[in-house]
Amino acid sequence: MGGMRTAVIVGAGVVGVTTAEALVERGFQVTVVEAMPRAAEGASMANAAQLCAPFALALGSPGFLNALPRNLLDLSSGVSLSLATAVANVPWSVRFLFECRSARAKANSEALLALAYQSAAALDQLLERHPLEFDRRTSGKLWLAPNVEAFRQAGAELELRHSAGFEVEALSRNECLSVEPRLTDAGYPFAGGIFAPASAVGDCRAFTIGLAERLEKAGVAFRFGTRVDQIEVSDARAVGVRVGEDLVAADIVVLANGLDAPRLAPRFRGRQPIAPLRGYSATLPLGSGAPTVSLTDPKRAVALCRLGNRMRITGSGEFAGPGRPSRQKIKRILDVARRWFPDAADFDATDQQEWCGVRPTTPNSLPMIGPAGPEGLYINAGHGTFGWTLAAGSAERLASML
Template sequence: MEIIVLGAGVAGVSTAWYLAEAGHRVTVIDRAASVAVETSFANAGQLSYGYTTPWAAPGIPQKAAKWLMRPHSPLIFKPDGSLFQLRWLRQMLANCNPASYHLNKERMVRVSEYSREMFRRLEAQTGLAFEGRHQGTLQIFRTHHEVAAAQKDMQVLDEYGVPYRLLEPADVSQYEPALADVAHKLAGALYLPNDGTGDCHLFTRNLAALCVEKGVVFEFNRSIECFEHSGGKISAVWAGGQRFEADRYVCALGSFSRPAMAELGLDLPVYPVKGYSLTIPITHSAAAPVSTVIDETYKVALTRFDNRIRVGGMAELSGYHIHLSPKRRETLELVVNDLYPQGGDLGRAEFWSGLRPMTPDSTPIIGATRFENLFMNTGHGTLGWTMSLGSGRLAADLAAGAVPEIRYDDLALSRYIR
């Protein structure tokens, strides 16, 4: 079967890999010059299967009001002049209740845990290198209120059999020795041993190389222009002045899925939530993170690569324009200086910003559309790499007509159609 994947980020390349593995002829189309040069380029670097948590949660409206008044807020809101931004916000706030949170958390953990298994299989099969580590995630809490709020997340972890350990401040240094000096600043922590870390950009490049070995064709520097369709079926896509025809199509365009699908009359509730990161050369290995540390107060993750620290976080709702705000850099520097002041050389840090494709319920959109041969794999928010292989395998199975290994009926775009 001929299948076209739109998008060469980690979601698109993962989808292409599983399609090629199943014996299909795959073409990947992307406007960029290479794979993983946008959202997948410099993300926080964590594979947070256990930390999978919706942004839309009970109490978020009240927290957001307070965050917006803070100089180092994890949330930044700037009107972009679109009605869609306001509609998306309204939909997101409608999910900030216990019932929706539990439902969305369950969906997300389902995909993330499946992705964890897919990573295990892929690494065993290929030995793929991406500076990966398997030493867990440490979610640190600076207040007792944050510790109490984590109890709800632990209930879902129990349901899925995800191992964890709730720690006292004095126990944190067992997993992150360099945090011993700041234990007095903490109220507790949650350790998730099954989580991992690594360089998403390196992972995607190396996986794309394996795809090429299996015959996948990558068409770069080709912006999508229009679709040919009739009778509820896509017949071709035009990109970069060329017509591409296939039996099936998968949209994995991240934050740009919404404008690309609008021509087809598909209303994707995917908003570009801007995030920022610093990549810092390590100067003292013993004073740097061992794996991933997530600061719950600032919503910032600090991840260890081989010789670098990746610090990423924040959610800025300001449209598609990418800029490097000095204030956002100050927040990232504040956190790394507070927790790992001797770990790296901030003077040589690389500052980056990218767009995460976020849905109002934080759950990705994976599955069929009203076009019989068009499928979605988008809207992963801040967990695109974490969910990449799981959602890629699921999307590939659905597009190819195979029977998926996990439940998927509540992940498609149809959940937004009333």
């Protein structure tokens, strides 16, 4: 076939826009179709902002499964389950239980860490091509163990991370205080922590919008407020997407629209390979006592990070579909953060930004990257809580298959 190859990407979140960039680099003429009115309006909008490659571990594990009943009963844990979502995702749940076995959890985490390592390098290379301002900062990330047993279990995972090439260390409580002195007066006890000094933070939404603007100037066509109705197939090959009566023709189609991707992919339709994992965030003006290091409290499922002149507080793991933010759940993560660091943010600010987003999660925590049915149809979706961390590497992998 002569001329420039064409591609349609469905979805303009961080995964879709980085995929567009990767295809442009390989000589494709790209069109991005997005149902929302602008880029990064879904799971990319106000996520945890943490580029935490060494912490990309599979959700399903024996430890997670053993703790699940207790966490569901403990309202302070931040873990909850919508009955309607559970019923709608029975096939997903059965597969998830299978992936919680020790051998599967280890294999899934190894695969995630390998992709995360690739993604960290891919993001650096992308930023050399596209210098962007998005409050990126190498903050280091400290995962705080609530007790000695949790510290021991976390320490046992260090070899996985070291084997993947990451610099990560187990720190005693006193060593944690040296890394983040603000912990001296913290409101919760902790026994130690896992520290990754090279981990960074950055505003995923600002990055995605900035990259989309640069790509548009370079010739990428963005069609916002446009819902794809179906994949157009001719002679067993995807030839574009159908938008109402219009056909957006292309040589290849990439589904990067997260939770909605299986609707358009015949191979996955009806099998529920992606379930919704809802998360919450609040973004507040920075306070005088804000920690410098990015912090995670796994017991209460809350993370804090300094993002420019703001404090981003995120948390909860709720298996539920899209919906309005729960004020009760927002209040919970704010109360936890306030107890940890009373002066980390202006907790009484009237201009705080509250958000609820749904992370598309697969049973094995691994994103689906590759062919998705008819020839010419591909998928890059299902990144769970690591979409920001894995986006650049996932785009690179997908592009290498074309």
